[in-house]
Amino acid sequence: MAQLLSKAKNFVAEQLVNVEKPEASIDDVDFKQLSRDSAEYLAKLSVKNPYGHAVPICQISYTLKSAGKVIASGTVPDPGSLKASDTTLLQVPVKVPHSVLMSLAKDIGADRDIDYELEVGLTIDLPIIGNFTIPLSTKGEIKLPSVSDIF
Structure with a gap:
C-alpha cells in the first residue's frame, strides 16, 4: 500500500512540474507624475x-533600489485577473518620496537620471497548485522630471 501511495505522489509531482505556467516580463519603467510629496513612476508588465x-491575481509586490538602497517598496492588492489565453498588460505605480530623491543627489549628477533595480513579485492563484509567485527584475535608468514635465 505504501508503495502505491509513493508511486501516486511521484506521478502527481511529475505532472505538476510539467504544467504550463504564466510567463511575465517588465516592459518599461517611466515617469508618470510629480506631486507635492513624491515622484510617481509607472512600471509596465506583460503577463501571458x-x-x-481567467486567472486571478492575488497581489503585485515591488521593491525599487538605487545605489544599493531601497528607495520605494509596496504592494498592489487584488489588481484583477489575467485574460484567458491572452497577454494582459499591468501597470504598477511606484511612488518615490522627494526626500529619498534628494539623498541620491550624487547618483543623479548632471545627467538627471537615477540608476535603478526594480524587483517585482506577481502572485497569482493557479488552480490545483494554489498561489504562485513569478519573480521579475530589471535594471536601468529613470530620468528625473524636467521643469516642462512639471508644468
Missing part, C-alpha cells in the same frame, strides 16, 4: 496566460 480561463 496559457490557460483557457
